[in-house]
Amino acid sequence: MWIERKVLAQELPAVAGLDTRHVCELLAALGFPVDGVVSREGTEALDVDITANRGDAMSHRGIARELATKLAQPMAPLAPAEPVEGTPIVDVRLEVMACPVYSTAVLELGSGSTPLEVQSFLLALEASPKRLPAVDASNELLHRYGHPTHAFDADRIEGAVSVRWARAGEALVTLDGIERTLTSLDMVIADEQGPIALAGVMGGERTKVTEGTRRVLLESAYFDAKTVRAAARRHSLHTDASHRFGRGADPAMARIARNQLVERLTQWCGARLVGAWTAGSLPVPAAPTFLKTTLLTRVAGEILSLAEAAEILERLGCAVAMEAHGLRVQAPTWRHDLVIAEDLAEEVLRLRGYERIPSVLPPMEGPPQTLSATYLQRQKLSRRLAHLGFHQTVTYGFISPEADGAFSAPDNPPEGRTLSNPLGLEYSVMRGSLLPSLQTTAEQNLRQGAREVRLFELGPAYTSSPSGPREVPSLALVWGGTLGGQDYLTPARAVREADLTGIAHDLGLTRAPEVRSLGEGLFGLELPLADLPLAGDRIIPTFRPFSRFPVVERDLSLLVDLGQTYEALAAAMRVALPADTLQDLRCVDVFRHRSLPEGRQAWLLRMRFQADRTLVGDEVDGWIAAALGAAESLGAKLRA
Amino acid sequence: MDQLLPGDIVEAGRLFPEALAACADLDALLRLKGAYVGREGSHAAHMMDLLKAAPKDQKRDLGAAINAFKQQWEEALKIRQAELESAKKARSAQAANWDPSLPPPRPAEGALHPLNRLMDRLVEVFRPLGFHVEEGPEVETEAHNFDGLNIPEDHPAKASSDTFYLAAHPELLLRTHTSPVQVRTLLRIAPELATRGGVRFLAPGRVYRKDEIDPTHSPMFHQVEGMLVGHGIGMQHLKGTLEYALRALFGPHTEIRLRPSYFPFVEPGCEVDVSCPLCDAKGCRVCKGSGWVEILGAGLIHPNVLSYAGIDPNEWSGWAFGMGVERMAMMLSQTPDLRLFFENDQRFLRAMGGLD
CATH class of the missing domain: 3.30.56.10 (Phenylalanyl-tRNA Synthetase; Chain B, domain 1)
Structure with missing residues (x-):
């Protein structure tokens, strides 16, 4: 809100002697930070930030009151000479509790215009003067004292005035020229023809003050904050008045602001007071x-x-x-x-x-809590993956229905995960999988010239359920591009599906992971975190003895069918080998070439044996023969 | 004496030094050696044949001449061979020594996301004070996100222009702050609050607000919430904790400043500034010359928030704070555009997040 320095000093004379920087510091220390100061209309205007709870500070007098309290300095007197209230000229009926008091007056306007200093005050606040004294005076009062008032053209009001709930479907053309259809929750000022103002928000077109207006009916009331807030929101009509009534105006200002308005119109354009009166009374104050x-x-x-x-x-x-x-x-x-x-x-x-509040550490009252196993799991996973060369990404939780459809499980319909008010279609579904976002990010990195892309994200994937989207804490990985080739020792090769499988096992996945191909040389994998081990309960596992005798290593080169799975072959060979001495069995090379018999490939299988004694060549030969036999039973042949 | 020998031998003798010098390697030297002093077909063999065939009276002089030649050649060959051998040795020694300034193979280089790193750092800072981590879902109920936090029923933040709602579940929304974790945690631990001796935790996480994507706005961002409940907790404890934490984060000379402010879920409420960590409070672009940077919002927990969770505000009290992670990350790194944090370019991630 703009606060103009000269008017601020009129309300609090002590401010005149302070430099602007000091005023800004005082306001910030009171909870009203100043976002900026501009020079306009030969004066300075401060852009003061006012929190939603302080409707009372939304005026020059309100800000002056805060500074006066802090500085213990007196404010300028407020109340002008009170006009004698008499019998109502127009019948004003208050029919709703939301408007307990309504001060008004009827004046015959004379000739004369808004004083220049008032016009430049309004300009300094970026409020445009209308050069209609009744309108400008009301506006000036609002900014100076924070109490919204209104002037109706009294000759356009038909019969009695009432403050009542609108009837559903009633129409009101507001001052901005827009016809509003009212609801029974809208509080209106109405004459016998219908609504003439949306209470506390905006006046109506039919009774507005124009250059031809001869007599005005003033309104200076108190309207309930909640009712005004709701109406402003309902009609998307946020005005200076609705902001102030909506945050809570001062009911005691109803009479005072009416008096101020009468005084201004009398002085500015020689208006003659026909009569002043107040309907209703001040609301009962809350208990102390x-x-x-x-x-x-x-x-x-x-x-x-x-x-x-x-x-x-x-x-x-x-x-x-x-x-x-x-x-x-x-x-x-x-x-x-x-x-x-x-x-x-x-x-x-x-x-x-x-700044005078002391600084003390809070005493411990109970033992501290440990970090949860799932939190630690994510901490360890992210560090392990970063050490393995993966980059942690953060992407939006919502994606397009198309991207979602390509990756989400068929039993996870998007309807239960769709936003009612997304930023756009591309951000409308809470993702059933993290992979679409990672794929896009990976492709972007490759387009930007990355040789290799290794990304991971930890976050929830969403599953539709009758009670709403369920969050499945998940890990997704993508890997693509060219590995190696960046130094004289490491040859270059394309990233392969098996690279991600290896990572999954490194992270502790015991089953075979479902690595997905995400296009040319790019692979992805998504795992629910529940499938990965949590931080162990035991600090150190139970000791298991290991052999200190020499290791015997033997290789078998086998010709196997192209359709043979390694898993089945290895399982068969393991059965034939002594479990307590076989330390390792693995395929260390795969050779595929047209020089081999058609439909066959060559596998080099390496076995490591170790026992609590020195192994004898003959017994190892026997095991190798048994393993070969087992392989042969699956159609493998020893490669010559 | 030379007149005893045929012209071609004399010519070979004359050419020998030049031919020897032209031998660049041992192979060439061996070929030269074969040609001059080899058993068969060499100049030396040819001379021996001449000697055999020479008349007896000439044999003595001719023999001396031949020997002189042979000796001269053999010695020179031997010296040259030693030279070439030692050169070869030096070369193979060099071949075994790799230039250590060649680029070595390097382990893969990954990175944590800078936002996660910053949140982890905050957790580290608060751990010694006994804070643990609480987390909650990103899809929340209106009750946890608003009602339990003393946010009035008609608060503008509830509008669909500010908050994302689920189409099939109108009571569900994407949490707009990490504060619902306060509500969930307080509700959960209320029955055991006395036996636990209060509670103190951080709640880092992702939150959503309906903001268009631009250099300073994102519909998804991160917050870290902190909360402490105990007996007789006042503003001095909030100030003491934040002073400790912000000094641990920004350095021991950091000053903090509390300014009055308003959030529905605290009373009293405040904004907290730190002395600008980038210019040591001398005044720079980041602190707009003021020497202070706004870093978080905080306050004493509103009694209504405690009551909502079934905790007696006459017995228990506490403080809470919430800070924007992106805002702090942008301030510390002077990253000009918020969108960089969600673009996930590996170069950005390595430079900004890295790995400690």
């Missing part, structure tokens, strides 16, 4: 709040004197009664945010300055 000494001490972190606290609260406008164990505090009519004792404690600390 008791601020216990113990609570104040706890929040503040030190013992504060009750007298100091009382003095601060009184400066804020509270009525304070000192009692044995604390303060009984009645908040001023403009502070709707002071409801509980903590609110009052905050005010005391805020005005003393947060």
Whole structure:
């Protein structure tokens, strides 16, 4: 919100002597940071950030009041001479609780225009003056005092005025020229013909003040915050008035702002007061709040004197009664945010300055908790993968239905995972798989000239269920491009599916992983984290003895069918070998060439034996013969 | 004496030194040796044949001449052979020695994501104070995301213009902050709060808000939430903890500043600034010359938040804070565009995330 320095100093004379930087620092320390200062209309305007709970600060007087409290300096007097209220000129009926008080007046306008200094004040706030005194005066009051008012063309009002709920379907053309269809939750000002304003939000076109207006009916009321907020949202109509009523206006300002408006119109254009009156009465203030000494001490972190606290609260406008164990505090009519004792404690600390709060580490009251096994699992996985050359990615949880459809399981329909209000179709489905995002990222990296791409992501994949999307903590990996070839010792080769299989086993996967081909030389793998081991419960596993006798290593070169699986062949050979001495059996080379018999390939199988004694050549020969026999039973032949 | 020998031998003798010098390797030298002093077909063999055939009275002089030649040749060949052998030895020694300045094979180089690294670092900083990690789902209920946090029913953040909702489950949304983890954790541990002696935890995670993607906005980003519940917890404990943590993070000379602010789930509430870690608070582009950088929002837990979870706010109190991870990462690294964090270019990840 823009705050203009000259008007600020009119409300709080002490500000005139402070430099702008000092004013900004004071405001920040009070909880109103200044986002910027601009020079406009021969003055300075401060862009003040006001939190949603402080409707009372949304004006020059509101900001001045905060500074006055902090500086303990007097404000300029507020109330002008009160016009004598008399009998209503127009019947005003308040039919809803949401509008307890409605001050009004009828004036005959004279000739004269908005004073130039008021016009430049409005310009400095980026509010455009209309050069219609009734409109500009209302606008100036809003920015200066924070109380929204309105002027109707009195001659266009038909009969009595009422504040009531709109009838569903009733129409109102608001000042912006848009016809609004009202609901029974909208509070309106209406004459006998229908609504003439959306209460607290915007006036109506039919009764608006124009250059031809001779008589005006003023409105200075108090409207319930929640009702105004709801209406503004319902009609997407956020106005200076709705912002202020919506955050809670000061009901006591209803009469005062009406008086201010009358005074301005009398002075600016020689208006003549026909009559002034008030319908309804001020709402009953909320019960006082008791601020216990113990609570104040706890929040503040030190013992504060009750007298100091009382003095601060009184400066804020509270009525304070000192009692044995604390303060009984009645908040001023403009502070709707002071409801509980903590609110009052905050005010005391805020005005003393947060820099005076002591700094203490909280004492331990119980033993600390360990980190969860699933959290540690992810920490270890990500570090292991980074050491294995993989790059951790972070991608959006929502993807396009197309990308999702290509990877999600058929029993995981996207409907249960679709957003009702996505940023766009491409961000509309909570992904059933992490792979589509990784594939896109990998392709992008390769396009950008990466020789090799190794990526992983840890995050939830979503499964539709009747109660909503279920999150399956998952790991996805992609690997593609060219390995090696970057130094004189490592030959270059394309990344193969088996590379990812090896990673999966390295991470502790015991079953065969389902590596997917994601296009030319790019492979992907996705695993639910539940399939990978958690951090072990035992710090060190039980000792298992190992042999210190020599190892015997033997190779068998076999011709096998192209359709032969290694898993089956190895299983058959293992059965034929002594389990306690066989340390390792693996295929260390695969040779495929047209010089081999058609439909055959050559495998080099390596076996390592070790026992708690020195092995004799004859017995190893026997085992090798048995293993060969087992292989032959599956159609393998010893390669000559 | 030379007149005793035929012209071709004399000519060979004259050419010998030049031919010897031209031998670049042992093979060439052996060929030369064969041609001059070999058993058969060499100049020496040819001379021996001449000697045999020479008349008796000439044999003595001719023999002396031949010997002189042979001796001269053999000696020179021997010296040259030694030279070439030692050169060969030196070369093979060189061949066995690899130039250590050649690029060596390097283990693959991966990286953690910078946002994860930063969150891990925060967890590390808070661990010594007894904080553990709590986590919650990204698809949340309205109750956990808003109601349990004292956020009024008609708060604008609930609007579909700000928060993503699930089409088939209108009560479910993508959490807009990590604060629902507070609600879940408090609800879970409320019955055992006394036996545990309060609770203190961090909740790092991903959150979603309906912002268009641009250099400073992303519909998904990360937050780290911190919460502590105990007896007699006040603003001094919040300040003390944050002072410790932010100094652990940014260095021992870091100063912190609390400014009043408002969040529905805390009372009192504050924004917390740190003295600019990039310029030592001297004033720079990042801190806009002020020497301070806003780093997080915090406050004492609102009694309504404790009550919602079934915790008596008259007995228990606590503090909470929440910080934006991207914002802090961008500030520390001066990364100009938020989108870089979600583009996942390996070069960016290696440079910014790396691995410690």
